[in-house]
Amino acid sequence: MLAYTPPTIEQRFVLDHVVRIDELAGHNAFSDATADLVDAIVEGAGAFALAEYAPLNRIGDMVGAVWNDGTVTMPAGFREAYRALVDNGWGTIVGPKDAGGQGLPFTLGTIVLEDLGTANMAFTLCNMLTAGAVEALAVHGSEELQTTYLPKLVSGEWTGTMNLTEPQAGSDVGALRSTAKPVGDGSWLIAGTKIFITFGEHDLTENIVHLVLARTPDAPPGTKGISLFLVPKLRPDAQGAFTEPNDVRCVSIEHKLGIHASPTCVLSFGDNGDCRGWLVGPELGGMRAMFTMMNNARLNVGLQGIQIGERATQEAISYARDRIQGQPIIEHPDVRRMLLRMKSLTQAARSLVYAAAGEVDRAHLGVEGAKARVDLLTPLAKAYGTDAGCEIASLGVQVHGGMGFIEETGAAQHYRDIRIAPIYEGTNGIQAADLVGRKLTGDGGAALKALIDEVRAEAAGEVHLMALVDAVAVATDWLLTTEVNDRLAGSYPFLDMVSVMTCGWLMARQGRVAAEMLKSGSGDPAFLKAKTVTTRYYLDYLVPEALGKAAAATAGSSLLYELTIEELAA
Amino acid sequence: MLAYTPPTIEQRFVLDHVVRIDELAGHNAFSDATADLVDAIVEGAGAFALAEYAPLNRIGDMVGAVWNDGTVTMPAGFREAYRALVDNGWGTIVGPKDAGGQGLPFTLGTIVLEDLGTANMAFTLCNMLTAGAVEALAVHGSEELQTTYLPKLVSGEWTGTMNLTEPQAGSDVGALRSTAKPVGDGSWLIAGTKIFITFGEHDLTENIVHLVLARTPDAPPGTKGISLFLVPKLRPDAQGAFTEPNDVRCVSIEHKLGIHASPTCVLSFGDNGDCRGWLVGPELGGMRAMFTMMNNARLNVGLQGIQIGERATQEAISYARDRIQGQPIIEHPDVRRMLLRMKSLTQAARSLVYAAAGEVDRAHLGVEGAKARVDLLTPLAKAYGTDAGCEIASLGVQVHGGMGFIEETGAAQHYRDIRIAPIYEGTNGIQAADLVGRKLTGDGGAALKALIDEVRAEAAGEVHLMALVDAVAVATDWLLTTEVNDRLAGSYPFLDMVSVMTCGWLMARQGRVAAEMLKSGSGDPAFLKAKTVTTRYYLDYLVPEALGKAAAATAGSSLLYELTIEELAA
Structure with a gap:
């Protein structure tokens, strides 16, 4: 197993400057989320995951869960690690207080899941699904069902x-x-x-x-x-x-x-x-209850892209420092390009998913516009987060060269593990359809236009980002007036554009904050300098690529249907 | 195993209109490559591969080659299939006549390798490596070595x-x-x-x-x-x-x-x-001999992207026709988008690799400019072909939805198999370095500028393609005057742009020919109509995406080196 370090400084930074966790903690409902508690969770969850979940990642892949005559046996060590999770209360962050939970912001539950999944994505699915069941029961279950089942699910004693x-x-x-x-x-x-x-x-x-x-x-x-x-x-x-x-x-x-x-x-x-x-x-009422489970699950799946992205990036940097081909390969410009792309994409996806999680909490508090914002961001977070995870994992394989194709290195496992994420909890194509359907036309574009305005207000001076905002605005107007198949035909490239616009906005803000902190001498200088570079990289390299999708977003569906099925197969 | 059909009509079309095989056969050295013989090879190789190599693809993956105390045992059936290949003379297409080969164009050897690899990529590596050894020995080996070893290698009796x-x-x-x-x-x-x-x-x-x-x-x-x-x-x-x-x-x-x-x-x-x-x-003289082996091997690795691309595309179309979710999923616009992208990318990569193979043959004949052209196209064919293969295989998984993640479907195997191709025979990063180094600055940009001129002359009326040609020309001039690290920093996005420009050019030409043939009533109408759509899709959807890389190609290296290694790891 290669080493990795839980990205606590980065997590805390995004909590502070994207989520604005202190503002959340200012509300009565979340007053327990003091700065000290947030620190304790960020530090503690990372350390727990590294100690208990990470060592099982490779055995989990090699041995896997084994079925025999109706039973399923987990690999050695999994029972003990799961027991440790329950005993340490890591499942209880978000759960309702009257069922033994801590009633803390969803965003903090996101941090815990991220850490567990960076250590061991496959294992963490168990926690993710349990969290969804808690949410569905807490919102829709009868008092009797809640009394009987919630405490055991919140603690994790049952899954x-x-x-x-x-x-x-x-x-x-x-x-x-x-x-x-x-x-x-x-x-x-x-x-x-x-x-x-x-x-x-x-x-x-x-x-x-x-x-x-x-x-x-x-x-x-x-x-x-x-x-x-x-x-x-x-x-x-x-x-x-x-x-x-x-x-x-x-x-x-x-x-x-x-x-x-x-x-x-x-x-x-x-x-x-x-x-x-x-x-x-x-x-x-099944569909409504299902969507309760599913919406948060979609954010959590988007989060898996970040889990694998973080791990793959750290491992690739570590390998590139040690691997000598003439010089350490990290000195080669194209290797630098790959590493910076991995790091920048991971951070961008993190800021998008955390931002959405923060809006879940604000919606819970009844903050105006928060529900519409989280509805809009959910398909972006799910699809863009998971696509980013796949790309980062693939770059991780590439940085390892021939060793990346050998299973022992671990890079290949990330590449295999993350490939499910664009598929489950609604394929990314379904996310794109959700974006241009319910989320765009459902309110006549109001939520998206509000987002566009907000990005525009903060994007001054960022040439590529401003161009992308303009392109998104044009595409939005077009999609709102065209017919359904045209909308669906352009949905995926449009989703990409809106996602990158949103990430660009959040990255630009983080870059500004980091530069200011560097100037004022507060914070970790190495981290802050890296942040100024990853955000600049995102704005100057990734944002222009999204502009290249504009043609496809507004091309309509006619070319897609010009061929009969038989001709397409010809 | 899912069904696939060897793409004989498409292969023949590209041979005719991209490679211009009839022109090659007009030369004395290739006069055996009559239209009838070309047909026989295209039909025969596809049928042989389907019958003998394809049935072993899944067992090859599941059982794999097994090592025991120095010996390696291939899965059941592989010995017999390989024997059939030797007996049918499928290894002898390109080999020198005086060693029992047929001395036919390299391009026809490319067809045979493509068919074998579409059936069974892993198995076909054996043939690929043998072909490289034949080439090296035929060019550099002493007469004694040639007499002793070449006949057995050409026949395939030895590998x-x-x-x-x-x-x-x-x-x-x-x-x-x-x-x-x-x-x-x-x-x-x-x-x-x-x-x-x-x-x-x-x-x-x-x-x-x-x-x-x-x-x-x-x-x-x-x-x-x-x-x-x-x-x-x-x-x-x-x-x-x-x-x-x-x-x-x-x-x-x-x-x-x-x-x-x-x-x-x-x-x-x-x-x-x-x-x-x-x-x-x-x-x-080892490096020179090695490059003889390696240059053709690089084209053959690029070809692997097409092998997997073809197979994955056909399987995805077949699955999407049969899979009902409300309606057959092939009716959904975003599924159409994925299928058309897969098909278009496969055809584009095929035209690039075949074009390069044709130039290998022309270089062999001493045609002016051919050697410089094949040198230029080789890194493009290798890197773009393999990147396309990875993207297509991933889209294939996606079209299959949840079933794509289950190994039994076969889509996941393609996704795993093709991932080595961007790595071996010189990583794609090394291809990009080769492009902006030896291939660009080596001749002061002459070969690339000749290609740009040729594309420009045929691209009239294609708005996106013309824009891309202009962007490539600007980037070329910039790269030629800047320093080495800036060149390397932009090498990968630049390689993408040049590859897509070249593919766009070849696709545009094929689209025109197909439209003309449709009008004149010659050829297979379903194939030709599909060709007009896949080429249009490439020009209107894929070409604009490559324009999005222009910023990165000319951004220089300073941002990549702004962070120390420690800061990058922070």
């Missing part, structure tokens, strides 16, 4: 899962066929098969709480007929003790390109007609 | 390898330490360890012919002190029969991200002081 996908229903969730029939005692009989269930079975904890989308009798077709159910692996017996197996079976796990330590399960519910579930939220 | 890299000497070949000492009988005693030796050991053939770079006694340091030796696995006994083991041992093979069916060997020469080699070319 949570999200059960959407079925073989015929992936991006098209409305096509799902799993069923729920009322028993009469408040419980429902669940039947169906779900695929791609992350940590759907494992031996880290005694119980697993599945949140399952299913159709109730006579439900309308499509997404309107879907309800959400809580289906525990072990259900309560007459005394309320969780001892009864609940007729949920892990039929198999997938053989995947990466994240081998994350068991991707096929779960079969109700094979013996005895799988009990309980409604979360109202009947037919 | 060849290329031994450059040592643990401390990768891109910096001059740092190698292997030694050669004269025995007195014309042979040399070879000693040293080589790493990353593709097909350095296997059980496909009885003998393996290693071409090994080593230092002779009192040789000067660096690349000037290097000589090339032929070191067979089995050497001739007193009767000239190849029965004697030659003290070469495969110490281990690498555990790699992809191309598992290609054993990447650590070879130890002369552990027992009894490894014999014979000089290829003059003493201290």
Whole structure:
């Protein structure tokens, strides 16, 4: 395993100058988030992850989760590390106070997940999914369900899962066929098969709480007929003790390109007609509850790009310092270019995801405009964050040269692990569709135009960024007036442009702050100088590239449909 | 295994309109390359590869080459398929006639390698390396070596390898330490360890012919002190029969991200002081001989991007037609965008690599300017071809959605396999350095300016392409006058721009020809219509993106060196 250092100074800097965490802590609801506590979390989570999760990254890849006759066994060391996480309370940051949580800002939960995932992306999916289940239950669950399940999920004593996908229903969730029939005692009989269930079975904890989308009798077709159910692996017996197996079976796990330590399960519910579930939220309210889970999950997936980006960048810098070809290869201009690109992209993606997380907290506080902003930033954070992660991991392989292709180095594992991120929690294409659909036309462009204005106000003097803002504004107007297929045809390049514009804005601000701090002699000079360079690199190198997407964003759909399917295949 | 169809119509079209194969066949030396023979090779190689190499692609990945105590065993079926290749004479296309080859254009050898590699990239490396050994021996070997070894290599009865890299000497070949000492009988005693030796050991053939770079006694340091030796696995006994083991041992093979069916060997020469080699070319002439091997090898590696690109594109189109999410996903605009991008990029890269191959043949014929053109196009073909291959394979994973991350689908294998191509045979960064160094400043920009003029003359009416030509011209002038680190700092984005300009030129020409043929009613209408769309897509979507690199190409190196190594790591 190569060394890495948790990026605590950088995290704290972005919390201060992008999220403005002190402003958040000024609100009553987050008054616990004092500067000292924030420091303790940033330092503590990084140290914990490095000590407990990082050493398991390679064994997790090589051995992976192992399925045998319905059980899934994690590699040696995972149970102990997970136990340490629970014992140290690292799962409790965001959870509600009355369920044993600390009720701290979502942004601080983001920091913890980032650190865990930089150490071990595959393992951390377990924490990510549990966080989503907590959120869904806390918002939509009945008091009884909350009392029974939330404390164990918040502590991490039990883990949570999200059960959407079925073989015929992936991006098209409305096509799902799993069923729920009322028993009469408040419980429902669940039947169906779900695929791609992350940590759907494992031996880290005694119980697993599945949140399952299913159709109730006579439900309308499509997404309107879907309800959400809580289906525990072990259900309560007459005394309320969780001892009864609940007729949920892990039929198999997938053989995947990466994240081998994350068991991707096929779960079969109700094979013996005895799988009990309980409604979360109202009947037919499944999609709304699912989106609660999913929106934060999308930010957390965007965060995975940063996790891998940080790790791959540090490892590449370390390798390039040590590897001599004539001179240390870090002295070669093109190697410098790759390293600076990796570092700059990682920081840009971090500022975008943190900014979105900060808006989640502001929306929670009811700050005006925050909900619209987080809705807008979510598809950007998910898609741009994960695309950046893939590019950075690939550059990491490249910097290692021939050694990058050898599995022992670890660079290849990052490249494999991160490739799932542009796919799950809504493919990046779906994020782009969400951006030009619900997020753009849903409010007639108001949220995006507000963002554009804000960027413009801060971008004075940045020639490339101003050009990009103008191009985004032009594309926005065009997309708002054209028809749906034209919008979708340009959605992906448009998403890129808006993402880079947003990152450029946040990077420009960070660069200014860093320069001022350097001048005034406050802060870590090496870090601040690096920040002035990574932000300048982003503005002068990455921003112009995004301008090259403008033609595609507004080209319309006609060329895409000029060929019949048969001609396309010719 | 998913179905694919060898792209024979496309290959023939590019041969006709980019390579102008009929013009090549007009020369005496290539008069055997009649239209009928070209058809037979294009059809035959595709059919052979599909029947014999393709079925082994997945087992090659899953089982891979297996090392045991110095031997390497290929997966079941590989020996038989390789035997069929030899029996059918598919290795003999390019080889010299007096050694049993057909002496046909290099371009036709390119077609054969493309087909084999589309079927099975890892396996085809064996053929690729043998072709390189044939070339080196045919150009630089003594008559005796040629008589003894060439016929067996040309037929494929024996295979060849290329031994450059040592643990401390990768891109910096001059740092190698292997030694050669004269025995007195014309042979040399070879000693040293080589790493990353593709097909350095296997059980496909009885003998393996290693071409090994080593230092002779009192040789000067660096690349000037290097000589090339032929070191067979089995050497001739007193009767000239190849029965004697030659003290070469495969110490281990690498555990790699992809191309598992290609054993990447650590070879130890002369552990027992009894490894014999014979000089290829003059003493201290190793670098020149190596470049003979390597230049064609670089084109062949660029070709691997096309191999994977073609396969991944066809599989993605096939999946997108069958996969229903509401409707077949191929109906979604963003899926169309991805498929069209994949197809367009594959065709663009193909036209670039074929164009370079055609110039290899013209250089062989002594056509004026051809040598300079192939020298210029080689780094473009290698780097752009392989980068395109990686992007296409990644898009292929994306089109498959969640299934793309599951190994059974095959999309992930392409993504893993192709990732080596930007690294080996000189990393793409080294290609970029070669472009702005030897290839640009070596002749004061003459070859590139000749290309620019040629593109400009054919690009009238193509707005984006003309803008790119202008940008390349400006960058060229700047690079020619600035200092070396500035040149290297901009080398990679510059390489991208020049590559896309060249591809845009060739795509524009193909689009015009296709439109004319459609109008006149000749050729396959579905193919031709698709060609008008893929070329248009390239010109309107891909070319503008390359313009976005102009800022980085001419930004100079100062920002890259503003940080000390410590600050970069901060």
